[in-house]
Amino acid sequence: MQENLPKFDSVFTIDCVIFGFDEGELKILLIERNEEPFKGWWALPGYYVEQEESIDHGAGRILYELTGLRDIYMEQLYTFGDVDRHPQGRVITVAYFAMIRLNGQKELKPVNTYARKAFWHPVNELPKLAYDHTKIFERSLEKIRRKISYQPIAFELLPEKFTLTQLQHLYELILNTKLDKRNFRKKMLNYGILKELDEKQRGVSYRAATLYKFDKRKYARLFQKELSFNK
Amino acid sequence: MQENLPKFDSVFTIDCVIFGFDEGELKILLIERNEEPFKGWWALPGYYVEQEESIDHGAGRILYELTGLRDIYMEQLYTFGDVDRHPQGRVITVAYFAMIRLNGQKELKPVNTYARKAFWHPVNELPKLAYDHTKIFERSLEKIRRKISYQPIAFELLPEKFTLTQLQHLYELILNTKLDKRNFRKKMLNYGILKELDEKQRGVSYRAATLYKFDKRKYARLFQKELSFNK
């Protein structure tokens, strides 16, 4: 950096809101902080962006270091830049979010000692979080609610094979509402992005449900095209 | 800021994409830079965020200093943080956008000498802009396209009194498509957010069109409520 640019005591960080679905609950990934300020508090995984990395790269790196999770596709949510959001000075944070599949709940191992541990926490009973992380979380919840209403992103949270009822429950959870079973199934199947499998649910004490898979290619064709105003 | 926080040679800036509608064209506000790098180039109005101001505040201040425009409601668009986006070092920028009404095209007077002048430029024939500002502009155009498809934000660009045809032309311009006149009018009037005035267009050499006003209160009631998934 050349000298003729002003220098500020400014710091940027990244914070990640990672949603998962487990045991019938919507959860987010939290860490227990191992550093001041807010030592011992729970917080979103977040840390400083390095000088020589893009913020997208930083988001991936930080998530890995604090949780051991790798190669998660995250989307930028919003940038929070109130003056007093950090007790020690001016820290602007770029929030990212992602929805991921919890295959068998692998253990989360922070690589960085900055996090004492990382764990999944149900969104319904979140405690007070460090900094303005509660606000960041709330904004991300609004975001996925809005998004799920026009793109079936819920698949990202489900196991590879799932039943329509599981899918419906997830929608109901995220949207905090009840949906009509027949209408829900009709609509989902109509999208044409579900592949019905020959397989059925196993080990349930009631009629076993058909399993479905999500068809990524058809999904992309349907939802990545331009949104169009109705003529 | 306390000493125990790492210090980076990092700088944040704000860049503003301000849309206006004039002479039947969609325009954005550009400045001519009066400082290196890119001295003499055209760029989005943008500058450094100060230490003791929130980024929202910074956006308003910077726009005022570079253009003389005040009290414009801007919305955060996206944060751009590639490593090489600024030739002199690491600069992360938060982009904001707004759509404003050009009442009689007041002259734009930069308060800061950093901008030699500020002016409106049609979006269809934009030259190469400084930094990655072309990319920022393109992203903001996508954003208003998407947004106008579910919220009638086009009003913000129009004069207080406007005809339905003017409104339709603006939609067609932003969406880059032709719309059916009858369907367009039906849909717009059905929203119930337009007040028909007793007044007609004047000074045109054809049948004068009825003027309409935008009903802010009804608009707010309609579009600020929660989006709901269809049951």
Add this chain to the structure above:
DNA sequence: TCAAAAGTGTTTTACCTACACCCATGA
């Protein structure tokens, strides 16, 4: 009287909504 834009209605189609019963399975 001509040019130019204003203004207007109907039919078809697609999708959303509401709603209730029988079926298959394991305990």
Add this chain to the structure above:
DNA sequence: TCATGGGTGTAGGTAAAACACTTTTGA
């Protein structure tokens, strides 16, 4: 055989899409 969720269809309403002609005005 019972409890539990799986699975299915139809009718009514609303909104979008397609489509063409008459009216008004000033030049």
